[in-house]
């Protein structure tokens with residue numbers, strides 16, 4: 001899994017940004033899991049954190065309760081999907097990881113990708129310009145990728 005390209009269909013990316021914007025209301029962080037086939041690297045659907053844990057966005061910074069993983073694993077099992085990545089927003093253009101982002105990976109599996117979208121996803125981005133791309137390597141180590149590195153691509157599919 002480690003250096004595989006993660007592919008996000010353009011229309012799904014737009015829908016995702018719209019949902020993050022709507023749920024963040026321009027004033028609080030929002031986020032979602034990106035799901036794909038177990039052996040694939042293409043995102044097929046997403047599910048927002050607050051659909052799994054209704055209070056995930058209440059404080060302004062994301063606090064996802066562990067119980068939210070239960071419906072997530074159920075969904076994955078039923079649809080034969082796997083969590084490929086997660087995405088969350090930050091208030092400003094700063095899309096590096098916070099200390100908490102680093103120490104609490106949403107999925108602590110090597111190869112998992114965490115995306116950070118700037119400015120509460122206020123702008124619809126055609127590409128990954130300004131988006132933080134962070135790959136979990138295990139043992140609390142991360143590798144950050146440039147938007148143009150090809151680690152993640154937005155594709156018309």
Ligand SMILES: [Zn+2]
Pocket residue numbers: 088089090097098101116
């Ligand atoms: Zn963060």
